[in-house]
Amino acid sequence: xxxxxxxxxxxxxxxxxxxxxxxxxxxxxxxxxxxxxxxxxxxxxxxxxxxxxxxxxxxxxxxxxxxxxxxxxxxxxxxxxxxxxxxxxxxxxxxxxxxxxxxxxxxxxxxxxxxxxxxxxxxxxxxxxxxxxxxxxxxxxxxxxxxxxxxxxxxxxxxxxxxxxxxxxxxxxxxxxxxxxxxxxxxxxxxxxxxxxxxxxxxxxxxxxxxxxxxxxxxxxxxxxxxxxxxxxxxxxxxxxxxxxxxxxxxxxxxxxxxxxxxxxxxxxxxxxxxxxxxxxxxxxxxxxxxxxxxxxxxxxxxxxxxxxxxxxxxxxxxxxxxxxxxxxxxxxxxxxxxxxxxxxxxxxxxxxxxxxxxxxxxxxxxxxxxxxxxxxxxxxxxxxxxxxxxxxxxxxxxxxxxxxxxxxxxxxxxxxxxxxxxxxxxxxxxxxxxxxxxxx
Numbered sequence: 001x002x003x004x005x006x007x008x009x010x011x012x013x014x015x016x017x018x019x020x021x022x023x024x025x026x027x028x029x030x031x032x033x034x035x036x037x038x039x040x041x042x043x044x045x046x047x048x049x050x051x052x053x054x055x056x057x058x059x060x061x062x063x064x065x066x067x068x069x070x071x072x073x074x075x076x077x078x079x080x081x082x083x084x085x086x087x088x089x090x091x092x093x094x095x096x097x098x099x100x101x102x103x104x105x106x107x108x109x110x111x112x113x114x115x116x117x118x119x120x121x122x123x124x125x126x127x128x129x130x131x132x133x134x135x136x137x138x139x140x141x142x143x144x145x146x147x148x149x150x151x152x153x154x155x156x157x158x159x160x161x162x163x164x165x166x167x168x169x170x171x172x173x174x175x176x177x178x179x180x181x182x183x184x185x186x187x188x189x190x191x192x193x194x195x196x197x198x199x200x201x202x203x204x205x206x207x208x209x210x211x212x213x214x215x216x217x218x219x220x221x222x223x224x225x226x227x228x229x230x231x232x233x234x235x236x237x238x239x240x241x242x243x244x245x246x247x248x249x250x251x252x253x254x255x256x257x258x259x260x261x262x263x264x265x266x267x268x269x270x271x272x273x274x275x276x277x278x279x280x281x282x283x284x285x286x287x288x289x290x291x292x293x294x295x296x297x298x299x300x301x302x303x304x305x306x307x308x309x310x311x312x313x314x315x316x317x318x319x320x321x322x323x324x325x326x327x328x329x330x331x332x333x334x335x336x337x338x339x340x341x342x343x344x345x346x347x348x349x350x351x352x353x354x355x356x357x358x359x360x361x362x363x364x365x366x367x368x369x370x371x372x373x374x375x376x377x378x379x380x381x382x383x384x385x386x387x388x389x390x391x392x393x394x395x396x397x398x399x400x401x402x403x404x405x406x407x408x409x410x411x412x413x414x415x416x417x418x419x420x421x422x423x424x425x426x427x428x429x430x431x432x433x434x435x436x437x438x439x440x441x
Contacts, residue, residue, distance in 0.1 A: 024238045024239070024240040025233070025237055025238065025239055025240065026239075026240045026241075026242060027158075027231075027239055027240070027241070027242070028242040028244075028245035029155060029158050029159075029241075029242065029245040029246055030245060030438050031245075032154050032155070032157075032158045032227070032231060033151050033154050033155055033158075033435075033437075033438040034438045034439060035154070035231045035232075036150050036151055036153070036154035036230060036231055037147050037150065037151055037435055037438065037439055039231060039232045040150050040154070040230055040231065040232060041232070042146055042147075042149070042150040043146070043147050043150055045146075046142070046143035046144075046146040046147060047143060049139050049142070049143060050136075050139050050140055050143050052139075053132075053135055053136040053139040053140075054136060056132055056135070056136075057129075057132040057133060057135075057136050060125075060128055060129050060132045061129065063125055063128075064125060064129075065117075066115050066116065066117040067114075067115065067116045067117070068113075068114070068115045069112075069113070069114050069115075070111075070112070070113050071111070071112045071113075071114075072109075072110065072111045072112075073108070073109070073110045073111075074107070074108070074109055074110075075107070075108040075110070076106060076107060077105055077106050077107065077108055078106070080105040080106065082103060082105045082299070082302045082303075103301040103302050104301055105299055105300055105301055105302045106300060107298075107299075107300035108297065108298070108299050108300070109297060109298040109300075110295075110296075110297045110298075111295070111296045111297070112293060112294065112295050112296075113293055113294040114291070114292075114293040115291070115292050115293060116289050116290065116291045116292075116314075117289065117290045118287065118288070118289050118290075119288040119289060119290050119313075120285070120286075120287065120288040121282055121285075121287045121288075122281065122282030122283065122284065122285030122286075122287070123278065123279075123282055123285075124279050124282030127275045127276070127278040127279040127282070128275070128276075128279045130272075130275045131272045131273075131275035131276050131279060132272075134268045134269070134271040134272035134275060135268070135269065135272045137268040138264075138265045138266075138267075138268035138269040138272060139265075141261045141262070141264040141265035141268060142261070142262070142265040144261040144435070145260075145261035145262040145265060145432075147435050148261060148429060148432060148434050148435050149429075150230070151429070151434050151435045151438065152425065152426065152429040152434055153230065154227070154230055154231065155422065155425045155434075156422060156426075157223060157226055157227045157230060158227060158241060158246070159246060159418050159419075159421060159422045160223050161220065161223040161224060161227055161239065161241055162241040162243065162246045162418055163414065163415050163418050164216060164219045164220035164223050165220055165240075165241055166243075166411075166414040166415075166418075167216045167219075167220075167411055167414070167415075168213065168216045168217055168220055170407060170410050170411055170414065171209060171212055171213045171216055171407070172213060174209055174403070174407045175206070175209045175210060175213055177403070178202070178205055178206040178209050178403075179206060181202050181205075181206075182199070182202045182203055182206050185198060185199045185202045186199060198395075198396040201396050201397065201400060202396065202400070205400045205403075205404075209407075224238060224239055227239055246417075246418055246421055247417055247418070247421060249420075249421050249424045249425070258350070258354075258431055258432060259431065259432040259433050259436075260346075260350055260431075260432040261432055262346065262432075263343065263346055263347065263350065266339060266342055266343045266346060267343060269339050270336055270339040270340055270343065273332065273335050273336035273339055274336050276332045276335075276336075277329060277332040277333050277336060279332075280325055280328045280329045280332050281325070281329055283318065283321040283322060283324070283325035283328075284322055284325065286315055286316065286317040287315070287316045287317070288313065288314070288315055289313070289314040289315075289316075290312075290313055290314075291310070291311070291312050291313070291314050292309070292310060292311040292312070293309070293310040293311075294307075294308065294309055294310070295308040295310065296308065350430075353430045354430055354431065357423075357426055357427040357430040357431075358427060360423050360426065360427075361420075361423040361424055361426075361427045363423075364416070364419050364420040364422075364423040365420060367416050367419070367420075368413075368416045368417060368420050370416075371409070371412045371413040371416040372413060374409045374412065374413070375409040375410060375412070375413045377409075378402075378405045378406045378408070378409035378410075379406055379409070381402055381405065381406070382402040382403060382405070382406040385398050385399055385402040386399060386402070
């Protein structure tokens with residue numbers, strides 16, 4: 001007895017752990033959408049792209065500041081021959097030694113400080129800075145568009161999971177009815193009231209319903225796993241959807257507004273491309289630089305220089321760069337033109353998407369009304385057929401067919417209600433305002 005108890009306790013403990021790992025977590029549709037925006041890998045990647053663009057802009061801004069460098073050297077000289085050509089004030093030259101001999105020079109100390117600031121570079125820096133600013137805005141718009149898409153994906157997965165869970169519940173209820181029918185038919189068949197053929201039909205119907213339940217559960221589990229990964233929830237978590245949040249949409253119909261971040265992103269990218277054209281054209285102009293510095297040196301036993309300040313202006317003109325930059329300018333112009341055509345193409349696609357999304361939403365509304373009537377008709381038909389069957393006026397095939405039609409009408413109505421909500425959110429996504437329904441700045 002003790003040995004059996006020792007074996008049972010670990011199994012019981014594992015069962016408790018397994019059951020706790022499968023505890024359902026109730027999440028509403030807005031919570032799922034918000035978590036996707038904040039926690040999904042797609043959103044984190046989008047935020048990282050924005051951060052990288054901000055760092056690129058900071059690097060470009062830093063080029064506006066002066067360049068400052070400090071250097072120092074100590075050099076050992078071997079057998080240096082030093083001849084200083086310095087006037088001695090009497091009309092002659094001092095060769096740097098006594099009686100014509102050179103001093104022994106074997107060390108050199110040298111320190112320098114240099115500073116330079118670009119004064120004019122053909123407006124390259126100005127246009128590069130403007131290009132990076134527009135690129136940053138394009139990246140931000142692209143990031144928001146990515147979050148729009150991941151929001152719609154989360155809502156779609158959530159609604160599909162809700163539909164799958166509803167389907168499982170409806171099939172389970174029908175399976176109970178089918179099993180009760182089989183039990184009743186078995187009793188009738190045992191008493192010789194019902195033919196065995198009718199019992200076999202009822203059992204076959206039960207098997208089909210059971211198979212449909214297993215398929216529905218498999219679909220539900222797959223959708224549950226997909227949503228868990230998207231929302232970055234712990235593995236093995238079972239999500240329980242909230243029917244109220246699914247069926248209660250954030251608004252009614254189209255908002256007649258358009259805020260497509262992908263289109264705005266292309267517009268900013270085109271502006272950046274035009275700025276890069278101007279930046280490449282800077283090679284056609286000379287560069288002007290302000291320079292200054294300080295030098296100190298000590299040539300051992302020969303020369304010491306301190307407080308040597310330098311200042312001046314440097315001019316450079318890369319003549320070969322004029323010819324080389326011609327191709328770069330043409331390339332930058334073609335890229336800007338390419339982005340212009342991409343904007344035009346996207347505007348055309350958005351127009352088609354809006355028309356299709358609005359039509360889909362209106363169709364979903366009409367489908368819901370049709371499926372409401374279909375469920376009422378299927379329920380009434382089952383009631384009539386069952387009444388006839390109980391009175392011997394219809395056969396088992398009619399009863400099972402009516403039961404199947406009633407189940408299908410309930411599933412269709414449940415799906416239609418969820419699809420209406422989904423089509424609404426798809427319309428909001430097409431208009432570019434979906435994420436704003438769940439996150440406020």
